[in-house]
Amino acid sequence: MTEVETAKMSERGQIIIPKEIRDYVGAGESTIFTIIPLDRETIMMKKLDKKKLLEEFAQVRASVKHKMSEEEVKEEIMQYRKERRR
DSSP states (O other): OOOOOOOOOOSSSSSOOOOOHHHHHOOOOOOOOEEEETTTTTTEEEOOOHHHHHHHOOOOOOOOSOOOOHHHHHHHHHHHHHHOOO
């Protein structure tokens, strides 16, 4: 795929990805994309694979030696918020 496609943003900020590109990346209805601005002229989109993401989180979780309790998580969040206010 080397063709350059264009898309126009609607009044509501919606952009339609051309069909050829949707087909090429295997994106159907309800496909989720992450969108990252690289600079003021460039936006990068990446198709989000929920199954792969969940598998990666499960691997990270399995590798953690000390699993925090719900109370420890809440305490960490409170501590972080206190530090941010300073």
